[in-house]
Amino acid sequence: MKRETPAADQAIQILDDIVPRELYRSLVESSLTLDWQFGWKTMSNPHMRYWHHEVGYGTKENTEDCMAQVSRHRLAVFGLYQTWLTTHVFPAGTRILRFYLNGHTYGSEGWPHTDSDRPGEVTTVLYLNEQWQAGWGGETVIYDAAGDIACAALPRPNRLVIFPSDRLHGPRPLSKAFDDLRVVLVVKVALPAADAADEHEPDPALVAFLRDGGCAGLAHSGRDLLTHLIGTYRILRRRGAAEAVCLAGLFHSIYGTSIMHCTLPLERAAVRVRIGEHAERLAWLFCMMDRPRCWALPATAVPLRTGARVVVAANDWRDLRLIEEANLTEQGVLDTRRWDALTHAPDTAGAQSDRT
Numbered sequence: 202m203k204r205e206t207p208a209a210d211q212a213i214q215i216l217d218d219i220v221p222r223e224l225y226r227s228l229v230e231s232s233l234t235l236d237w238q239f240g241w242k243t244m245s246n247p248h249m250r251y252w253h254h255e256v257g258y259g260t261k262e263n264t265e266d267c268m269a270q271v272s273r274h275r276l277a278v279f280g281l282y283q284t285w286l287t288t289h290v291f292p293a294g295t296r297i298l299r300f301y302l303n304g305h306t307y308g309s310e311g312w313p314h315t316d317s318d319r320p321g322e323v324t325t326v327l328y329l330n331e332q333w334q335a336g337w338g339g340e341t342v343i344y345d346a347a348g349d350i351a352c353a354a355l356p357r358p359n360r361l362v363i364f365p366s367d368r369l370h371g372p373r374p375l376s377k378a379f380d381d382l383r384v385v386l387v388v389k390v391a392l393p394a395a396d397a398a399d400e401h402e403p404d405p406a407l408v409a410f411l412r413d414g415g416c417a418g419l420a421h422s423g424r425d426l427l428t429h430l431i432g433t434y435r436i437l438r439r440r441g442a443a444e445a446v447c448l449a450g451l452f453h454s455i456y457g458t459s460i461m462h463c464t465l466p467l468e469r470a471a472v473r474v475r476i477g478e479h480a481e482r483l484a485w486l487f488c489m490m491d492r493p494r495c496w497a498l499p500a501t502a503v504p505l506r507t508g509a510r511v512v513v514a515a516n517d518w519r520d521l522r523l524i525e526e527a528n529l530t531e532q533g534v535l536d537t538r539r540w541d542a543l544t545h546a547p548d549t550a551g552a553q554s555d556r557t
């Protein structure tokens with residue numbers, strides 16, 4: 202009986218060369234420096250063992266966002282990749298549940314499995330081998346409901362495969378002719394529920410306060426300042442940042458900054474009443490700090506625009522960097538070099554809070 206070729210499976214996407222080239226190269230280079238552990242297994246066949254490096258510290262049962270752990274990895278490029286995924290591939294409100302790399306050699310195999318049985322979750326597989334020959338095998342195969350092959354993707358360089366996590370899938374064995382490590386970067390996400398669209402929006406009363414203060418009339422990064430502030434708030438919410446940090450992000454340049462000189466009629470006391478003392482102080486510090494110079498300096502002597510120096514507490518310093526990262530991401534100007542400077546700047550923050 203002649204079998205019809207199945208129509209393209211809409212739920213599966215194979216995307217070539219969409220990860221920015223510099224980011225991809227950096228991921229490949231980073232994968233060569235990792236401490237790999239052998240013995241990772243797929244529950245569907247525990248006899249099959251392979252190499253593994255965990256970045257997101259999640260498990261299959263995990264439903265919590267692990268973006269913060271990914272950002273804390275020694276290699277900043279993983280944070281950069283998750284930022285790219287959650288701003289360019291997935292909608293606002295997407296949570297990252299798993300983030301790891303697997304390595305297979307000839308003889309160390311995976312096995313067909315599902316990643317989750319919860320609906321609304323999606324698996325992404327990025328191949329990190331810089332060349333691939335068809336004869337080497339190692340395709341990621343995604344099966345249909347009848348257990349037949351719906352899609353087979355060769356692990357080609359800079360190829361990203363995306364499919365629902367509840368679909369049966371797995372890597373095919375490698376040929377003996379392949380004498381290297383097949384490396385995949387796997388990120389599993391939970392898409393936002395359709396009715397949770399507003400979860401990442403700021404309080405309309407605060408937006409009205411900023412608009413009344415003149416933020417909508419002030420040009421910023423090709424748009425107006427209010428749009429930029431709301432975008433920064435959304436990014437921080439997506440990252441799971443604390444409420445005060447998100448609010449500081451929403452107000453982060455209202456007093457002017459070393460880059461943007463503005464004098465909006467916004468009184469510190471009025472802002473404090475609306476977003477709380479802690480958030481206001483973070484916003485004020487962010488405006489006053491001599492950025493970007495301060496990121497390369499220790500938090501024990503943070504230079505302000507006035508020439509004074511203050512001591513910033515360790516937690517506040519980390520939160521201020523998080524705001525800067527969201528601020529630059531929102532403007533689309535965060536490149537690897539800037540990210541590294543932010544995340545690897547001296548972290549010798551002061552023990553007590555500044556009193557400015």
Ligand SMILES: O=C(O)CCC(=O)C(=O)O
Nearest residue numbers: 316326341371372385387
């Ligand atoms: O290596 C692959 O092709 C698939 C990886 C995978 O399915 C997983 O890590 O859950």
Ligand SMILES: [Fe+2]
Nearest residue numbers: 314315316324
């Ligand atoms: Fe999987």
